[in-house]
Amino acid sequence: MRFERRIAFFFIFILALSVPAALSSGGQAAGKADDAVLLKLVREDFGRLPPVIAAANNPVTPAKIALGKMLFYETRFSGDGTVSCVRCHPFSLYGADGLRRSVGAGGKPAARNAPTVLNAAGQISAHWVGNRKDVEDQATQSLIGNASPGAPSADAATKELQKIAAYGPLFRDAFPGEKDPVNAVNYGRAVGAFERTLVTPSAFDAFLDGNVKALADAQKAGLARFIETGCVQCHSGVYVGGQTYEMFGVHEPYWTYTKSPDVDEGRFTVTKNPDDKYVFKVPGLRNVAMTPPYFHDGSVARLSDAVWIMGKVQLGLSLAAPQVESIVAFLASLTGEIPSEALRVPILPRRD
Numbered sequence: 001m002r003f004e005r006r007i008a009f010f011f012i013f014i015l016a017l018s019v020p021a022a023l024s025s026g027g028q029a030a031g032k033a034d035d036a037v038l039l040k041l042v043r044e045d046f047g048r049l050p051p052v053i054a055a056a057n058n059p060v061t062p063a064k065i066a067l068g069k070m071l072f073y074e075t076r077f078s079g080d081g082t083v084s085c086v087r088c089h090p091f092s093l094y095g096a097d098g099l100r101r102s103v104g105a106g107g108k109p110a111a112r113n114a115p116t117v118l119n120a121a122g123q124i125s126a127h128w129v130g131n132r133k134d135v136e137d138q139a140t141q142s143l144i145g146n147a148s149p150g151a152p153s154a155d156a157a158t159k160e161l162q163k164i165a166a167y168g169p170l171f172r173d174a175f176p177g178e179k180d181p182v183n184a185v186n187y188g189r190a191v192g193a194f195e196r197t198l199v200t201p202s203a204f205d206a207f208l209d210g211n212v213k214a215l216a217d218a219q220k221a222g223l224a225r226f227i228e229t230g231c232v233q234c235h236s237g238v239y240v241g242g243q244t245y246e247m248f249g250v251h252e253p254y255w256t257y258t259k260s261p262d263v264d265e266g267r268f269t270v271t272k273n274p275d276d277k278y279v280f281k282v283p284g285l286r287n288v289a290m291t292p293p294y295f296h297d298g299s300v301a302r303l304s305d306a307v308w309i310m311g312k313v314q315l316g317l318s319l320a321a322p323q324v325e326s327i328v329a330f331l332a333s334l335t336g337e338i339p340s341e342a343l344r345v346p347i348l349p350r351r352d
């Protein structure tokens with residue numbers, strides 16, 4: 001961070017801490033001025049969520065969204081007939097599954113912890129190590145993924161879908177003009193279009209919009225702390241992360257603190273470049289308070305512990321308990337509202 005910004009933050013930080021005192025002594029004007037300064041600085045580092053996460057290569061249409069939502073719930077093409085996306089990404093748990101590692105078709109464990117699908121479409125890639133291009137690619141490949149619906153092949157999954165005749169017209173509406181629209185690529189496009197609607201605006205977005213009362217004073221202080229401490233070096237932008245790959249364990253090996261039973265070499269497993277050892281995608285932190293356990297292996301159960309470990313291994317700092325609590329208070333302001341349409345469970349067509 002530039003030196004002048006650090007100085008500005010030092011002041012805003014002191015001010016943020018003194019807001020409650022200032023208010024109680026009638027210093028409302030001072031509070032307003034601080035809000036304005038904080039808002040200006042925050043707008044430089046973060047952004048408001050769009051209504052839909054658009055993509056040029058997969059226009060989001062009502063027909064695709066409706067079909068995608070059904071397919072997100074569809075289990076009947078899975079390797080053992082029981083697994084859909086919802087198994088590991090239920091909205092009741094904010095699009096994650098609450099397990100250290102998910103369990104897929106045939107009881108097979110997944111290699112890593114399931115991140116949330118909410119706002120996931122806005123990231124540079126999908127998966128902890130970025131080995132899926134985007135949500136469409138992720139969904140298509142997920143059909144045959146070991147721990148995913150786990151169909152034996154894309155063809156086998158497509159054949160199962162074709163057996164449910166009512167899907168034919170739904171695919172034709174979603175992909176007009178295509179000769180054989182029921183295929184694995186279009187499965188990914190439809191599911192991806194649905195995921196592109198899974199956007200969860202929160203109090204933080206209201207704050208970014210200029211409603212300075214949307215965040216409690218403790219959350220504003222935590223936000224200033226988040227920036228001043230340096231979390232924002234990696235967790236910034238609209239999704240508060242999700243845009244870069246970084247080493248997990250810049251100052252010390254991560255497993256010293258996470259107590260992970262296995263060491264994961266991260267992006268190295270994909271690129272084979274030694275510089276990518278222990279490098280992971282920086283996760284977006286929207287809804288993070290709702291999606292424990294934390295980290296790529298789900299090794300840490302509590303958000304406050306995850307925050308402390310971040311300070312330790314990414315920034316070389318030993319954050320004191322009140323500092324951690326303050327950041328946790330800010331992170332809670334990133335819990336947003338799941339679109340009501342996504343929360344309505346679809347009824348799937350009968351298989352004759």
Ligand code: HEC
Pocket residue numbers: 072083084085086087088089102103104105110111112113114115116117120121123125126127128129135138139142143147148149191195
């Ligand atoms: C058996 C559990 C399981 C099932 C079923 C499953 N997922 Fe996942 N999902 C995971 C896990 C685990 C990861 C992380 C994989 C990794 O990074 O190596 C993941 C990652 C993702 C991501 C990337 C998120 C991010 O932040 O990088 C998206 C998007 C996603 N899944 C969507 C889906 C969709 C759509 C389906 C249905 C086609 C699906 N998942 C089925 C467990 C599952």
Ligand code: HEC
Pocket residue numbers: 128226229230231232233234235245246247248250280281282283285288291293294295296297306307310311314315327
């Ligand atoms: C140098 C980059 C960097 C900095 C600085 C950084 N992080 Fe992270 N953060 C990461 C990476 C990379 C991960 C993923 C680690 C893994 O593989 O599980 C992560 C993961 C997290 C997670 C877990 C998210 C989840 O869904 O499991 C939280 C919470 C978090 N960071 C908060 C913070 C806070 C708070 C700070 C400041 C104290 C911070 N981070 C500083 C890069 C960074």
